Amino acid sequence: MNEQLVSMITQLVMEKMNNNTSVNSPHESAIQKEEQKETLIKFYDTIAHRADEVASPSPTVQSNEPLIKLFHNEARNHEQSYSSVNYDEPSYASAAATVFKFEEDELSESVQAAKKHTPARIGIGRAGTRPKTKTWLKFRLDHAAAVDAVYGEVTEELLQKLDVFQVTTRVTDKEEYITRPDLGRRLSDESKTVIQSKCQKNPKVQIIISNGLSASAIEENVQDVYLALQQSLRNLNIEIGTTFYIDKGRVALMDEIGELLQAEVIVYLIGERPGLVSAESMSAYICYQPRMGTVEADRMVVSNIHKGGIPPLEAGAYLGTVVQKILHYKASGVGLVAKES
Incomplete structure (x- = not known):
């Protein structure tokens, strides 16, 4: 030192x-x-x-x-x-302590009113910057249901109840069906032969069914829709052709079937692309004299057919009245609207 x-x-x-x-x-x-x-x-x-x-x-x-x-x-x-400010203590030390809440206990009236009119995920709350555990698990469940709907298959038991036979498109598997929509719009050569041999020629109304992008939609809704549609057309004295089922079909496939059978009207019941609100929604496409090269403006569709949308029985009965109108005006889609007006 x-x-x-x-x-x-x-x-x-x-x-x-x-x-x-x-x-x-x-x-x-x-x-x-x-x-x-x-x-x-x-x-x-x-x-x-x-x-x-x-x-x-x-x-x-x-x-x-x-x-x-x-x-x-x-x-x-x-x-x-003598010091007027104490720098050792934070300025908010004297503020009253309050209990932290992740969200308000009650939703506003506008949000409550909106929730009554839509199944969308609104007013679900959050935990910090993330969704609640219950909301997140419900989201994952709905996503899994959508995947199952796309990759699922319609059971043979249901086809037997409907008394329909089955044909296929040019698609070989689900992956090809998703990546090659064009193959889902054409029948396989074997299926063409089966249809020509089993189906009635030149029917007034030809009903066809396909799983499309949701087998769950067909499983849940098609039986009620098909039976109600049959009953409605019979009450209107409209002839029905031979109904059949198409595995992995697309909407435009109705054009080729119209060429084969020369049907006046085709009603195509097909599973919709699933969403996170419903994976069981079905659509009904209707067209007057569909042929190869038919444009989309000539088609009509009644969509959102499921228990949370248009009830299946109600949809089937309504489709009968739509078919009657198409046959009366001999047009569908934009052409029908023009003739009605």
Whole structure:
């Protein structure tokens, strides 16, 4: 350790002890109080301090000011009382504590009204920046149901109840069906032969069924829709051809079937592309004299047929009235709208 520093500290301690034993005069007490208001620790310029050491190497050199000054607790507390701002405590420390809530207990009236008119995910709440666990699990469940609907198959038991035979398109598997829509619009050569041999030629109305993009939709809805449609057409004295089922068919496949059978009207019941609200929605496409090259504007569709949309029995009965109108005006789609107006 530096000998000069040791000497200075020793001398400082000795002076402090001597001052404590002596009686201070009023003038000295006032000076001490003024000194107490100075800085807690004084720092010296290192360069100047070393220069003094070089100039006066003697350990007996005394400094006019002490190296370290100490404050009494009373004096420090007295200084703090003059401060109007306490920087040691946060500004919000005095704010009243409230219970944290992830969301409001009650939804607004507008959100409640919207929830009554849509199955969409609104007003479901959140936990921080994420959906609630219940909401997330429901989302995953609906997504899994959509995948199952696309990759599922219509059971043989249902086809037997409907008393329909089955044909196929040029698609070989589900992956090809999804990636090659054009193959789903054409019948296989074997299926053409089967249809020509089993089906009635030149029917007034030809009903066809296909799983499309949702086998679940056919399983849940087609029986009620088909039976109600049959009943409706019979009540209207409209002839029905031979109904059959197409595995992995697309909507435009009705054009090729219209060419083969020369049907006047085709009603095509097919599973819709599933969503996260419903994976069981079915559509009914209707067209007057569909042939190869028919444009989409000539087709009509009644969609969203399921228990959460248009009830299957109601949809079947309504389709009968639509077919009657098409046969009356001999047009469908945009052409029907033009003739009606």
